[in-house]
Amino acid sequence: MSSIRSAETFPANTPAVSQIFTTVLSHGPLTRLEVARRTGLSPAAVTKAVRPLIEAGYLVEDADEQARPALGRPANPVRVDGGRALFIGVKVTGDEIIAVLTDLCCRIRVARHAPLPDREPKGVLASVAELAGELLAEAGDLGVPVLGLGIAVSGDVDRGAGVVRYSPFLAWRDVPLAELAATTTGLPVIVDNDVRALTVAEQWFGAGVGLSDFAVVTVGAGIGCGLVVHGRVVAGAHGVAGEIGHVTVDPAGPPCHCGNRGCVEAIAGDAAILRRIRETTGAEVADTAQAVALAHRGVAGARDAYARAGEAIGRGIATVANLLGPERVIISGEGLAAHDLFAEQIRDAFAAAAFGSAAECDVQTRPLPFEGWARGAAATAIQSFIRADDQRQRR
Amino acid sequence: MSSIRSAETFPANTPAVSQIFTTVLSHGPLTRLEVARRTGLSPAAVTKAVRPLIEAGYLVEDADEQARPALGRPANPVRVDGGRALFIGVKVTGDEIIAVLTDLCCRIRVARHAPLPDREPKGVLASVAELAGELLAEAGDLGVPVLGLGIAVSGDVDRGAGVVRYSPFLAWRDVPLAELAATTTGLPVIVDNDVRALTVAEQWFGAGVGLSDFAVVTVGAGIGCGLVVHGRVVAGAHGVAGEIGHVTVDPAGPPCHCGNRGCVEAIAGDAAILRRIRETTGAEVADTAQAVALAHRGVAGARDAYARAGEAIGRGIATVANLLGPERVIISGEGLAAHDLFAEQIRDAFAAAAFGSAAECDVQTRPLPFEGWARGAAATAIQSFIRADDQRQRR
DNA sequence: TTCTTTTATTGACGGCAGAAAATAAGGGCT
DNA sequence: AGCCCTTATTTTCTGCCGTCAATAAAAGAA
Structure with missing residues (x-):
């Protein structure tokens, strides 16, 4: 707690500086020349921008003596010093809070979680503050300042205003x-929708690095989707975007809590899969783990439920691909535990429903550890720290 | 033909200039102060940027003596002089070519069309050249230079490269x-996909002015969709985007030429509606006009076919709204002739399938004259003339 | 007539970024 | 060892865009 300089800001006076920094952050160690090439700036501009960043400790010269191209003056790559600053990311679900302490490169240093005794804003806030306090203490032990706090909440969140407009799980409105x-x-705080936060993490530190158009699809209790178009996360004019979970894939399908029938979520959400297994097999499956076990044991009804889920997800992804033509779709989420049960159906349904060259879209899966969501929240805090008030996008 | 200075370029040395010009172009006459407010620039910058544009004749001071605020120095609004330059837009369909001559404000001055005797690139090119020649002659009579030619083609078009990658209607590949x-x-030529071209026209001169996120849905032989996200038209990483026509709305629906079942286009495309009317009524409907007439006469099968089409379109639009959260959806296209037959269904299906505040999206219809597509092509030519090599977006 | 109010314009200034050239740092060749 | 070649980095200089602050202009109000 003692070593925190809460007013520390990033020395990004100019768009070029933040562009250069994010390039180095995402693309590992790079020589100044390479940075210049990627950003479209001149080498001179890079040198000038890099110097204050090195002086402030955010960048370091990577004395990496192994990769010698053997000709000409040796390159002197720079990289981000992850240990220069720490950030806290918090994910609030309906029944627990997960918090991580990450470095500037969004690598997790410490993870904590605590049950959520109370869904009232006051109680949640107290729990967040407690966990954050513990992590701040850890950071204090390391002697590294914590420069931001990101909070991820599912639902309609206005990041700019820092307001949770509506969260069904927490039953919040305009908090x-x-x-x-x-x-x-x-601390400086950023609040964002959980899926968008995860998307930011992928864009800066994950499988979306360097792509200007991609989608993240999360599979779990709900089916969510984060979109990056023209290098920026899509927020939606009314706060809603990426609602792939309520795209209809079968108007004759099972009813969904949203009032329609055959939404992706009504077929592929955890609850929907469980319900279907109960209906078709009559088995008493209490949770997802049992359902997966049943399917792995080869019970036809359970396998079928997952196959249908995969098909629905594949169709949903194809819809996204047809409409936006992303370069890549990253499938993630807790539901990937059952990945082997529906991966094939996802691919088949996607391939069948994708139109023309939309099928060229690269569909990959990425496992999501349980701290993944909290890490996404930390990524939004890092992003907001770096670009404070700059809205430029990279190629 | 004589008065064409083919090398004339727009004096947009700086991003500020093109930003200011497009602001005035889209938002009618504006005082310099108002322009400064909208662009976020200082009044001084506006004055300096405006001068060369006036000298070059692209802007004129609007000596409009009626709207006096009666206090302070009288404002001196500037507007774009549409008559300063002309552009040609050409739409190539499978069986005819439509060409328009527009001014700088994309107002149509002359429209021509001609049948397409031949779908080979050579023949199409000759027809385009002939129509363009006629329009160039008209422009010559007016003594105004033509500064660009836009060509709109349906299918997969790489605007940057100026190549038609694949056009099913023309059976072209990589032309x-x-x-x-x-x-x-x-002339300088821009080639773009027809729906994207129409979207550009709406963005700069139509119902999309001032919006950073909206969609254009075209209803006709096919169902198309152009998307603007973050102020820029979405092109798709693989050339495909906005393929709302092949979004599945009913997996048990009629087969589509794309190989799937129940695509929007397989229900709401002109051919699909005709087929359904024939099947349900047994009537010999030869074309869309007859189908509309039948429905207007109250024939149940025909009315039903249009109702289904409206429902499919409404669902498709809801899917777009759920995924992207646009501020507005503009429905247009030749198919709007039957607008009264499915407007209600579109609205109902949209309202039912839109999730949460995505339903707040403003859905409007805009009639599309038959020169509308060609005007879109002209809009792309105007756009490319103005921003030559600038990729900034407006608020 | 003189003051007030709003808009437009001018000139000085600061700062970002690019160009060109200089400098640095190897390794290979003779 | 000394020279040359290649590549990386830095320095200096310069152009130029856009802001700041002061000024002009054109009414109506007092």
């Missing part, structure tokens, strides 16, 4: 969470 | 149309 948490913790 | 037409006509 100014950023302001509340900032006064409680003394 | 470098921009290059060919440029050498034939001597």
